[in-house]
Amino acid sequence: MKILTTVKKVVDVELNIHVESGAIVEDGLQYVINAWDENAVEAAVVLKENNGAETTLVSLGGGDMTDIIRKCYAMGIDNGIHVDDPALEKADSSVYAKVLQKVYETGEYDLIITGKQAQDTDSGQTGIMLAEYLSIPCVSNVIEIQVVDDGNIKVSRLGDAGTEIVEVALPAVVTVSDSINEPRLPAMRGIMMAKKKKIETTDLAGLGTSYDEVGGNALKSEVVEFMKSETRQAGQKFEGDAAELAVKVVDLLANEAKVL
């Protein structure tokens, strides 16, 4: 089985984000691997360990991806492709999906695993759109993947009415929830080995396409302004005897906030 995972480099959401004049202040930001993509990488490596598979990751966008790709190598990914094209900086989900379509078509993969969304945009569209463009099945928000045979997998999806057990014919796209696994911490040996591995770098021309062809010159939507989120203010905080505080807080909830 050939598995393709996608890995996005995103702003670290644990740090403070400042907005000035409609834009995010770049100073002080740090970039990390998207947490859900780390779950996707772990899922691919587990399938490789249990069922045998060749695992490839692809990362899109300009800039240095060496650190995140090496991290995934250390976790057990076999091959890494960086589609290094500065034109992708403003891309929307549809453009990303069309670039991934080109990557898929060069590799004849059986299974594509992506994170269910990226931490920077929280959009959750790319994997699903990719499947539509490829006319292959897709199951999103997956918490378990089992291999049935060479041509089929069985996945568990968290749906509205409960956990859906879905049998999927390959090739297919699966987008994973963080509930699927706990990504491993790479061992030192893996980290050392990862440093020696090659990263294949290409660009849109190398994939036989252009920014225009993937819809980059006709973006379906674009962010025109960033604003500060309305932040909540810390309210009243009480310490002391539990019984007294319970009386006080219930009174406030009932008579001040009027929500009881």
Add this chain to the structure above:
Amino acid sequence: MAKILVVADIKQGVLKGSTAELLSKAKALGAETAVVAIGSNIESLVPELVSAGSDTQYIADDAGLELFSAGPFATCVVEAANQFDADLVWFGFSESGKAAAPRVAARMDIACATEIIDVNLDNGIEITRPAIANKVLQKVKVNTDKLVAVVRAGAFEADESVSGSENVVKLPAPEADLKAVIKELLSDASGEIDLADADIVVSIGRGAKDQAGVDLVKGLASDLGAGFGSSRAMVDGGFMAHNKQVGQTGKIVAPTLYMAFGISGAIQHLAGMNGSKVILAVNKDPEAPIFNVADYGIVGDLFEVVPVLREEIKKVRG
């Protein structure tokens, strides 16, 4: 006049509140409204769909639609959107909506936006949505004539005075997706209050420690008729089901009152509940980040606080 198609949010045969919220917003924007309802044995929902504010009801009612399958679901939405010539297609905040919206957008070759909290139609289509775990808002300009969007939980309010008119259009049953076949649905425990609908949500975190802690706080939740949610820690610990997880990646809730017990307040959890009207937090650690967003905070052990809180609440609510 803009035309807005709302995808009815139906769960186990029941029409969810988001449908009326989205239709109310559509009416407030001066739009012509339609709803598309997809499922099995759902024709009885028509009167509710009308009173929720729809002027046309597209109904895809077929035994094959009983269990959710994103492909056929999207087919029905696209069919309704084309027949109605919708400018905007809105999904409520549900897993079905999140799975179907990008498919609809790809098939119609139009823009898609998820988790929108506002929309402006004065000059083309412009939407507002949170990003980066709710830390910023972004204004997004839509460059296509039409937009598919998933509306974030709690973004719009239902207006009781809104109503629609009955004009039922039946849709053909879509082809089943033979490449992704749902074999089984492990149903969520029935009789439990849906987190998305609950007026009050009571959630637990690591501070609840074990099953005894879970049961204790669950008692308070049932006293209040509240939804019972969880932070990721208690899900990973095996104490709470996946579908109870409140947060950026789980359920996003915006109840009137959110009560957090033993939850420290990781950024991912806050992103799922900081739209709540009033937040009460109980935590042993006075420095827990949850207190930065809580309207009322009690620094203390939930095992001591919850029993007395239950007593007091019973007195107040009678």
